[in-house]
Amino acid sequence: MSNLNNITWHEPKITNEDRRNQTGHGSYVLWFTGLSGSGKSTIANAVSNYLYRQGINEYVLDGDNVRYGLNKDLGFSDDDRKENIRRIGEVAKLFVDSGKIVITAFISPFCSEREQVRNLLKEGEFIEVFVDCPLDECERRDPKQLYSKARSGEIKEFTGIDSPYEAPENPEISIRSDQLSVEQSVEQIISYLEKKNII
Numbered sequence: 001m002s003n004l005n006n007i008t009w010h011e012p013k014i015t016n017e018d019r020r021n022q023t024g025h026g027s028y029v030l031w032f033t034g035l036s037g038s039g040k041s042t043i044a045n046a047v048s049n050y051l052y053r054q055g056i057n058e059y060v061l062d063g064d065n066v067r068y069g070l071n072k073d074l075g076f077s078d079d080d081r082k083e084n085i086r087r088i089g090e091v092a093k094l095f096v097d098s099g100k101i102v103i104t105a106f107i108s109p110f111c112s113e114r115e116q117v118r119n120l121l122k123e124g125e126f127i128e129v130f131v132d133c134p135l136d137e138c139e140r141r142d143p144k145q146l147y148s149k150a151r152s153g154e155i156k157e158f159t160g161i162d163s164p165y166e167a168p169e170n171p172e173i174s175i176r177s178d179q180l181s182v183e184q185s186v187e188q189i190i191s192y193l194e195k196k197n198i199i
């Protein structure tokens, strides 16, 4: 139960503008969403590499990794996934306040929770990247052998099999990862960021 009665918000002395002057770039969230196996982690890490080599202050928050620590108390029910995304949204906001470009790679299956994160941030700070890959291709890739476990019933509530995925209706960037190479996907994202003067 939240109780904000005795909590005081401290306005930081160092502003976003100060941080922008120091790093030479603004801070944003590149929010990847898509089915398991669609390529979120692969493309997010390739974008991270590219930005890092350009001297940009970036950091990747990845689904599996965050579930090892911060969110290890959460499973894959709808409610747990919603709480997962709520916490990650708050963490992403802290990273944005710290001046970074934060790249997140979570299935984030529900439109409402992704919109909630968008609304936590200032206009333009949330860049939704839909890694659009048909289920049968994700299942063919099956990099962690999770689809085969889901089909055999060993894993329950698996996204795309017996748990829903709501595709974004209006993402800033949409990547057909079954049609583009990883390099082409990175190019598409970087050219968006350049066009918007983000980098």
Ligand SMILES: Nc1ncnc2c1ncn2[C@@H]1O[C@H](COP(=O)(O)OS(=O)(=O)O)[C@@H](OP(=O)(O)O)[C@H]1O
Pocket: 035, 036, 037, 040, 041, 063, 064, 067, 076, 080, 081, 082, 084, 085, 105, 106, 107, 108, 109, 144, 146, 155, 156, 157, 158, 159, 163
């Ligand atoms: N039931 C079920 N459904 C979906 N995914 C599962 C499940 N069980 C384990 N995994 C593994 O957990 C990764 C997804 O975690 P996320 O935090 O991104 O999921 S969510 O946003 O809360 O829906 C996901 O990682 P990615 O494959 O990288 O998407 C899986 O490796």
Ligand SMILES: Nc1ncnc2c1ncn2[C@@H]1O[C@H](COP(=O)(O)OP(=O)(O)O)[C@@H](O)[C@H]1O
Pocket: 034, 035, 036, 037, 038, 039, 040, 041, 042, 043, 105, 141, 143, 177, 178, 179, 180, 181, 182, 185
């Ligand atoms: N064009 C592509 N873009 C991204 N991943 C691809 C592509 N073609 C094949 N793959 C493979 O698909 C798998 C995607 O896995 P991963 O990046 O972990 O996806 P997710 O994080 O969405 O679960 C990797 O094994 C990757 O090498």
